[in-house]
Amino acid sequence: MQQKLARQQKHSANRRKTIAAMWRLKRREADRRGDFAAQVANQLATRHSAVVLEDLTITNMTASAKGTLAEPGSNVVQKAGLNRAILGKGWYRFEQALTNVARYTGCRIVKVPAACTSQTCSRCGSVDPVSRESQAVYRCTSCGYSANADVNAAKNILAAGRAVTACGDLGTGRSVKQEPLTVAQTARNPRLSSGGEDVN
Template sequence: MLTGRRYLLALTPAHTLQQTLRDLERACATHGTFKVRWRSRRTGPPSFRFPDPRQITVERVGRRWGRVRLPKLGWVRFRWTRPLGGVLRNATVRQDGGRWFVSFCVDDGRREADPNGKPPVGVDRGVTVAVATSGGWLRDRQVATPGERARGKRLQQQLARQQKGSARRAATRAKLTRLNARIRDRRTDFAAWTADRLTRAHGLVVVEDLKIGAMTASAKGTLTDPGKKVRQKAGLNRAILAKGWGGLLTTLEHKARYNGSRIVRVPPAYTSQTCAACGHRAPDNRESQAVFRCCACGHRDNADVNAAKNILAAGLAVTGRGDLAAGRSAKRQPPEDEAA
């Protein structure tokens, strides 16, 4: 008779355990053995993958519902959102916000689209406006309502007062998790909608190569060397993370493969201080968060749109040199008389 851990291992599908070991081996080979960290059970949502398509059967049972048969789980009903559209390769089950999801990886036979030949665009990611393009298109979305922010703060305070391991603390965590999941879904939807529009309408999308992890690091410092304006920096960090800069870039790179577009990253230095009309660079050019006025030529524009124009110019210069690193290549485009 099996007991304890051996009993739990017997209940677990063998292929999911093997897939976990493959993922661990790939992570160690990519990042190094001593840099790989296990995902926390408390902070990371549980997920597992069924890699063998021969053991997976998917059926549609209605207009909105389908079911999938998984090894040792049997038939599982799920909400049918769209057709599979290809040959099934694997299935992943994960929990997010108290809800369980199943996602299918399929081979749809599609390849990367050919260049669409449409005009380029520069994209500036900001805090006040999430996305501003060099053409003057501004796009933003409020992912959390004032009521949801107030409720989230109240739940955080309630969680801090409750005893760890208690049932009431677990219930409060579940409420907070569901609230954050709704906010995260809106942010994901915004990134997908925006990325699809940009890559469909433009053949080249230039963005800043921002180090978001370093930008959102805490400023509290240490006991011997405490930081300055810690609360202000924490507020800025929350505002940056709320806009989902990293998720937008990832979605742009994914959508570009299917829409015939190309994503280019450029260094972000001085794009918000440089005049897109005359090239004058000065910190005083930025009058406010929203207004840019050049001290040399008097050019006036939306600050984010002006930065997007500078980003586009840097991206066109980079692609003209033939590589993606400023200062690395000595190649230049030939003059017009030589090219003729």
């Protein structure tokens, strides 16, 4: 459509139609992203008592590589593409969706610092950037543990989150093994949502 747009007369009716069609497509893309975020957030918040998130500084991560006029940056186009890919995942929107559902299900959202989560071995705890063999593969240089790099990082994030909750506010409210109440149940009997009582 962009190719078509480039060939069309400025201010023509057909050009306007193409622009409108492009916006519709973008809108659909954004809707799908929002839908995905809402559904996954709902699944996580209803099936788990806590969800641990990596506290990513998305604003810093997606800063432009352009640099200044005196000191121009390198790989500006590549970085712009990476930024688009990062922002296109809708991480912040997902976090918002998750926090929103968690208010109703009693699921706790814990955020942990992102540093070293992908370089640490989730089995022996040694930190070595070399262990991160590639984007997908993690192989520990000291104990030989091997796993998908994202799975290994996720285990570290979960462990870090558990460490926070262990000395934090765990043990208040409903049992963590209990099925969370649905919104309808809570509305019918507001007493249940106050926590403390054993509704099992």
